[in-house]
Amino acid sequence: xxxxxxxxxxxxxxxxxxxxxxxxxxxxxxxxxxxxxxxxxxxxxxxxxxxxxxxxxxxxxxxxxxxxxxxxxxxxxxxxxxxxxxxxxxxxxxxxxxxxxxxxxxxxxxxxxxxxxxxxxxxxxxxxxxxxxxxxxxxxxxxxxxxxxxxxxxxxxxxxxxxxxxxxxxxxxxxxxxxxxxxxxxxxxxxxxxxxxxxxxxxxxxxxxxxxxxxxxxxxxxxxxxxxxxxxxxxxxxxxxxxxxxxxxxxxxxxxxxxxxxxxxx
Amino acid sequence: xxxxxxxxxxxxxxxxxxxxxxxxxxxxxxxxxxxxxxxxxxxxxxxxxxxxxxxxxxxxxxxxxxxxxxxxxxxxxxxxxxxxxxxxxxxxxxxxxxxxxxxxxxxxxxxxxxxxxxxxxxxxxxxxxxxxxxxxxxxxxxxxxxxxxxxxxxxxxxxxxxxxxxxxxxxxxxxxxxxxxxxxxxxxxxxxxxxxxxxxxxxxxxxxxxxxxxxxxxxxxxxxxxxxxxxxxxxxxxxxxxxxxxxxxxxxxxxxxxxxxxxxxx
Numbered sequence: 001x002x003x004x005x006x007x008x009x010x011x012x013x014x015x016x017x018x019x020x021x022x023x024x025x026x027x028x029x030x031x032x033x034x035x036x037x038x039x040x041x042x043x044x045x046x047x048x049x050x051x052x053x054x055x056x057x058x059x060x061x062x063x064x065x066x067x068x069x070x071x072x073x074x075x076x077x078x079x080x081x082x083x084x085x086x087x088x089x090x091x092x093x094x095x096x097x098x099x100x101x102x103x104x105x106x107x108x109x110x111x112x113x114x115x116x117x118x119x120x121x122x123x124x125x126x127x128x129x130x131x132x133x134x135x136x137x138x139x140x141x142x143x144x145x146x147x148x149x150x151x152x153x154x155x156x157x158x159x160x161x162x163x164x165x166x167x168x169x170x171x172x173x174x175x176x177x178x179x180x181x182x183x184x185x186x187x188x189x190x191x192x193x194x195x196x197x198x199x200x201x202x203x204x205x206x207x208x209x210x211x212x213x214x215x216x217x218x219x220x221x222x223x224x225x226x227x228x229x230x231x232x233x234x235x236x237x238x239x240x241x242x243x244x245x246x247x248x249x250x251x252x253x254x255x256x257x258x259x260x261x262x263x264x265x266x
Numbered sequence: 267x268x269x270x271x272x273x274x275x276x277x278x279x280x281x282x283x284x285x286x287x288x289x290x291x292x293x294x295x296x297x298x299x300x301x302x303x304x305x306x307x308x309x310x311x312x313x314x315x316x317x318x319x320x321x322x323x324x325x326x327x328x329x330x331x332x333x334x335x336x337x338x339x340x341x342x343x344x345x346x347x348x349x350x351x352x353x354x355x356x357x358x359x360x361x362x363x364x365x366x367x368x369x370x371x372x373x374x375x376x377x378x379x380x381x382x383x384x385x386x387x388x389x390x391x392x393x394x395x396x397x398x399x400x401x402x403x404x405x406x407x408x409x410x411x412x413x414x415x416x417x418x419x420x421x422x423x424x425x426x427x428x429x430x431x432x433x434x435x436x437x438x439x440x441x442x443x444x445x446x447x448x449x450x451x452x453x454x455x456x457x458x459x460x461x462x463x464x465x466x467x468x469x470x471x472x473x474x475x476x477x478x479x480x481x482x483x484x485x486x487x488x489x490x491x492x493x494x495x496x497x498x499x500x501x502x503x504x505x506x507x508x509x510x511x512x513x514x515x516x517x518x519x520x521x522x523x524x525x526x527x528x529x530x531x532x
Binding site (some may be wrong): 107138139140141142173187208209211 | 373374405407408
């Protein structure tokens, strides 16, 4: 599960790495079913669009077995430990729906901007992982990155409380244009099971999903254990307060769950 | 400029054909400059988003030399004549901006739905051509098609006067989902100069452009001369009333204009 030198250079330059098909179709299908189960729950952690469809399920690794295992999967824990140089804890865990027709925009932002301002996370020694649970295409609201934008530290931002149902520190257009003049703008697309690893400083956004297909992505935010947050302004199921190191499970931990479920169904 | 048998079969099955790089980078650059000149004009044919930036310039082939030539270019006139089996006139000519950050959504619709209901065009014996004047990527609001949806005639639609600044007969979500179950949903992307040819019955949409890059596309709607509209409910610069056959110019007509401009600048 270690990244190659070439991958490390790539990550340093662009601020992200893309791994198409990192999880198998069976693993992706399992996790998609888990997402549907979670969205059907009436819990405070499940936020909805103004239309009522699910937008985000927070902390789903605490109340769902598939997501518990994903949150300790070596395919994501080990590369992140490698780049952050040490043990990590789970700062945030979101299953973002971006439902067909209804999925709303996420404006341009850096995640670390919010973690610093709202949670007093000392350094950007934290990493995002995105695991696609649906095929992500040009049609259904892919994640947009500005390559290289992680090199600039925390960029000035304003607190957007109006555009969407989720408060976010967002960048101004002039700043986004300036960054994109240098780095361009990319939209990694690939099949369900693909994985993105991206810097907590990388400037990103995602458009609304007007397509007839869902676009579910799990976002895990992993932080070095020494770099845990100092302020507890947000709900503990949004910005977690359990700072102990994650121990990676076995690589087949999701396949075992699939086998258990199949056996139970027989 | 004739389509091959294979292309004709493809078009019949999917309702569209994609020609990446059909126009050269020089030709695309010329037309992008023409678009900027047109958007800077204060004319009734240039419609704007609520923010003030240009959304659509109608009938630009009548007041701009580059677009006049594009409207008679053999690379689009000849394949359309071939499929529609005869001479064609220009029913509509739009330069759609979909500006960076501001470019708004176009909901799911069939163009012929509007032409039949509003303009009394007798048959769907008409074709759309899209010429990309910017690179179209997954990031900047690409056109979305439902392949095969042109096979179903005019689908039920409602008149949307509210969602955007342009009135449109749009399809319901259940219908779009039903069509996409069968045909899927594609977003052809490619460099500036690429060309799409698509049936006037093909169900399509395009999302908002939240990226920092523009996404300008020229749309030409060509109609068989015998199939001209019967009702004149819309402005004549939106739904044209000049039904005479277009005579295709030479293939180098845009290159000649580039050469003329270069000479004049020397």
